[in-house]
Amino acid sequence: MFSIKKFFKRLLIPLLILIIWEIVSLKINNNFILPGWEDILPIFLTPTAPLFGGPSLLFNTIVSLERVIFGFLLAAAVAIPIGLLSGWSKEVYEYSGSIISILKPVPPIAWLPLAIAWFSIGFTSIIFIIFLGALFPILLNTIDGVRNVRKSWLEAAETLGATTFEKFLTVIIPGTFPSIWTGLRVAFGVAWMCVVAAEMLPGTSSGLGFLIMYVYNLGQIQVIVAGMVVIGIIGIASDMFFKFGQDRLFDWQGKE
Amino acid sequence: MNNQILELKGISKSFSDASGSCKVLADIAFSIAENEIVCLMGPSGCGKSTILRIINGLESADSGIVKSKGSENSVNIKSTMVFQDHNLFPWLSVFDNIAYGMRLKKRYVSEEKVKEMVSSLLSLVHLEVFSGSKPYAISGGMRQRVAVARALAIEPDILLMDEPFNALDTFTRRELQNEVIRIREEMKTTFLIVTHNPDEAVYLADKIVILSTSPATINEIISVPLKYPRDTSDPDYVMFVQKITSLIKATGTNGRS
Numbered sequence: 001m002f003s004i005k006k007f008f009k010r011l012l013i014p015l016l017i018l019i020i021w022e023i024v025s026l027k028i029n030n031n032f033i034l035p036g037w038e039d040i041l042p043i044f045l046t047p048t049a050p051l052f053g054g055p056s057l058l059f060n061t062i063v064s065l066e067r068v069i070f071g072f073l074l075a076a077a078v079a080i081p082i083g084l085l086s087g088w089s090k091e092v093y094e095y096s097g098s099i100i101s102i103l104k105p106v107p108p109i110a111w112l113p114l115a116i117a118w119f120s121i122g123f124t125s126i127i128f129i130i131f132l133g134a135l136f137p138i139l140l141n142t143i144d145g146v147r148n149v150r151k152s153w154l155e156a157a158e159t160l161g162a163t164t165f166e167k168f169l170t171v172i173i174p175g176t177f178p179s180i181w182t183g184l185r186v187a188f189g190v191a192w193m194c195v196v197a198a199e200m201l202p203g204t205s206s207g208l209g210f211l212i213m214y215v216y217n218l219g220q221i222q223v224i225v226a227g228m229v230v231i232g233i234i235g236i237a238s239d240m241f242f243k244f245g246q247d248r249l250f251d252w253q254g255k256e
Numbered sequence: 257m258n259n260q261i262l263e264l265k266g267i268s269k270s271f272s273d274a275s276g277s278c279k280v281l282a283d284i285a286f287s288i289a290e291n292e293i294v295c296l297m298g299p300s301g302c303g304k305s306t307i308l309r310i311i312n313g314l315e316s317a318d319s320g321i322v323k324s325k326g327s328e329n330s331v332n333i334k335s336t337m338v339f340q341d342h343n344l345f346p347w348l349s350v351f352d353n354i355a356y357g358m359r360l361k362k363r364y365v366s367e368e369k370v371k372e373m374v375s376s377l378l379s380l381v382h383l384e385v386f387s388g389s390k391p392y393a394i395s396g397g398m399r400q401r402v403a404v405a406r407a408l409a410i411e412p413d414i415l416l417m418d419e420p421f422n423a424l425d426t427f428t429r430r431e432l433q434n435e436v437i438r439i440r441e442e443m444k445t446t447f448l449i450v451t452h453n454p455d456e457a458v459y460l461a462d463k464i465v466i467l468s469t470s471p472a473t474i475n476e477i478i479s480v481p482l483k484y485p486r487d488t489s490d491p492d493y494v495m496f497v498q499k500i501t502s503l504i505k506a507t508g509t510n511g512r513s
Contacts, residue, residue: 158314159407160356160360161410170356
């Protein structure tokens with residue numbers, strides 16, 4: 001499934017960009033506009049070294065990841081049960097539907113001022129933003145998943161004697177799992193974007209978003225690029241993790 | 257007929273939607289004896305499946321009664337359904353699919369008993385090797401056999417089958433029909449099978465109930481007194497198939513408006 005040809009095709013354009021980048025940076029010869037890779041790559045070689053009096057690249061990465069995972073898990077713990085119930089019961093959806101529709105289109109970053117007012121700058125408000133960003137993809141995918149569970153599976157369960165509660169436990173939940181997983185996958189991506197944005201706020205003192213703003217003030221553009229590369233790599237890695245899980249856990253999907 | 261397991265009397269049913277109400281069943285009455293195979297036939301869309309769903313409790317009748325073994329007015333026999341589209345749970349293995357009904361709370365079956373029962377059902381339908389496979393990994397005929405085993409696992413008094421072999425090729429179909437006959441012998445199960453295939457009905461049934469359409473009423477009930485296993489080239493067999501085919505053709509055109 002993963003041939004060398006395919007691998008090369010995927011790598012071709014990124015490689016071209018790197019080469020053009022390097023050529024342009026040599027032409028411009030100004031590190032404040034476009035640093036060359038000879039300045040960016042060494043940062044990855046010493047990931048634990050303190051950067052310009054601030055925390056190291058590795059430390060900032062770990063801090064951001066911790067925040068994302070915490071906020072993401074919190075969102076999952078809230079969204080999955082509410083989503084299952086809202087999808088299953090018309091009654092619950094009638095109560096929860098309108099508030100979900102109103103809040104869904106608000107970008108998580110728009111909550112920042114309120115988050116700061118309520119929780120002040122720091123861990124809690126960052127978690128709050130991540131939570132809001134991750135909440136809706138999980139919630140909406142879960143509701144959708146429950147609705148798309150085949151009626152015929154429920155009938156099969158019923159004809160074998162399952163009660164309503166048993167149908168919920170043994171058909172709705174496993175039948176919705178693939179959609180929940182898709183929701184988690186999307187949500188993690190959103191959460192990762194939220195954390196970087198929230199950490200850019202003045203007053204934070206760690207995280208990849210903080211690092212980028214901190215070194216920007218010091219004019220160290222090569223560190224900004226290094227930070228962006230780390231953000232991108234973690235984004236790809238998490239997506240691959242979820243994709244891998246999907247293929248392993250829900251091998252039956254699309255083949256029923 | 258002695259030893260009746262199920263009797264339907266005056267069953268009527270209408271469905272209503274935006275365009276008004278539509279009567280699908282009118283005064284349906286027939287009975288099924290223990291260990292009998294009864295086939296239900298009629299033009300498509302005449303309400304055959306609805307009858308199964310009423311017996312199974314997935315729908316309720318507007319009027320009429322379903323009398324069961326020894327009791328009036330209530331369905332106290334255990335019935336379960338096998339659907340045209342096997343309807344297996346795709347996330348469960350073959351083993352767990354068959355065990356599904358037994359593991360439900362109200363049955364209080366110990367896990368040891370479940371294992372024992374599933375093993376014997378797996379050998380009944382010749383699928384021991386596929387115990388751990390997921391449904392998507394086995395063929396259509398095997399899936400339908402798992403569906404039959406899953407239904408038998410809750411030890412139903414009557415097995416309701418809704419065009420169970422429709423999606424299968426001719427050979428697999430015959431193979432499964434033979435299995436129904438064998439299971440009837442071995443497990444003393446009673447079958448009510450909806451089919452639109454006259455050959456299938458004559459091959460399987462002790463009795464064939466033919467319905468007319470819109471609304472469905474009983475057109476004719478035909479006993480098939482041929483010996484099992486039935487020989488499809490036997491002149492009597494051919495005669496029954498022809499008779500039923502022409503009966504259904506006739507009801508089909510009468511019903512058309």
